[in-house]
Amino acid sequence: MKQLINVPERVVTDALRGMAAAHPELSVDVERRVVVRRDAPVAGKVALVSGGGSGHEPLHGGFVGPGMLDAACPGEVFTSPVPDQMARAAAAVDSGEGVLFVVKNYTGDVLNFDMAAELAEDEGVRVAKVLVQDDVAVTDSTFTAGRRGTGGTLFVEKIAGAAAAEGAPLERVERVARRVAEACRSFGVALTACTTPAKGGPTFDLPPGELELGIGIHGEPGRERRPMMTSGEIADATVDALLADDPPNGPVLALVNGMGGTPLLELYGFNAEVQRALGERGVAVPRTLVGNYVTSLDMAGCSVTLCQVDEELLRWWDAPVATPALRWGR
Template structure:
């Protein structure tokens, strides 16, 4: 294992401290926790947004803490859900009296621990709402989930719900908008190579020299098939077709596209994928309102990608366009 670390047991804490050292005017780390919050938190009169999960998916979720997106991100150990007490600390840190929305990816540990934290907060009089993102169309159940997994489409939930909260929407309104995004976003990914959790020291799964896995999850969960290496065009068509079918996209619909790298995929390759995605949508007379290409939700150093499609209406377009200023997403 070759990694730029000091100690496999301290990678998360050192990463978070490094982020704050680089951006002290934007972020603060709550003492004795793995919770990063906006430097100006809590923002008076604003619904607080909290998300998080296991580390190793950077820039998710700490990279989205800031104006127009999240108020706090809670980092668990690598690929491990944060504990309820850590999430509880995040809720308390961002609550200004207007309530807090928890944005949870659909993994069993995340759902359980965030819900326990919500119960702790509600016992102290904090109004908490929860949404669960399950955008991955690859498989219905996996190693970590009951139902569909939450993957890169979560970033678009952060963006649009965050815009609504920044505008002063109520907790009920922000929750409804977050659920609207969840109902209209779908994703699917694939892997070219495995990744190595620092504390384990060896790859979490294996793929042959010319083998890829379609539908692979962001923690290395099994996909729908292993196959020989294919062209970028073929992979784009496979992933996008399943996503569009699940969303029931029709002619003249407007969509936002997110082409996401999993940690070790060059931008060159992501843009090649996007070229085919744009071509397919043009052939089907689907209007691309906006496209995001880059690393938004990774899996350590896994090579691979995911494609997310968000079906838009006027409200979602306006919120997608709203100002955001975070480390990993600016508008």
């Protein structure tokens, strides 16, 4: 496979060097692998810190900035960052109001963020944590005990980030983040496997005429393999899986997310089918986000995340945000 890299061992370092050059509004510690908004710590504000394995860009570094995260910690490709990274990030962004860790439910992330919280608290930083586990495809997987954390992470980081920007205290920001996490459901579909830089080839075998339903963002195979389907058929299968798990009793935010290798032309066409499928099932969608936000390297495919909202959560979703990957209202 052809890739725009120098050597696999430095792919994350090189990406951070490029990010630093493109975004002077961020402070990027390339060697220690911590991305921080340059104006941190922000006086009087609870700070949000997240992170995870690289390969899911723009998650998480692309969501650092006003209205969202205060810092992000990238690990190696599909590998959790280490506790020292998160503890260093917490110390860099804490204004004295406390820090919320947003953690995707993968075993390495959970363990390392737990250790990071202990290190930070030893240094006098108050830490709260919220776990995102929104993937309805599987109960347990290769990397998790319980459901995987996927696209719902974006909704948690944005809405909790807006609450923090308004000056809500740590306990309130934690409750908001937990409420959003519990309201999110995601389901992903792969048309191709992804290619890790270290391996240089597909992470699993997927014949040209087949697709995988219920995949994870680390290249994990899904729960079911089927012959290739049309965009409308994929949308129906995805929406049915989401609604079967937890039918919403109110309006939802929708994220129609590319896995990294699917062009916007296809994603917008797929979104049309998702909107049709939701409308036919009586689900109102006041806001929709379409694009590559929570990816799996070069995987072709998509995921859909639904987050049930009320007027308060919708207001925080609409609140201004200024990050490399998400920006509106400023």
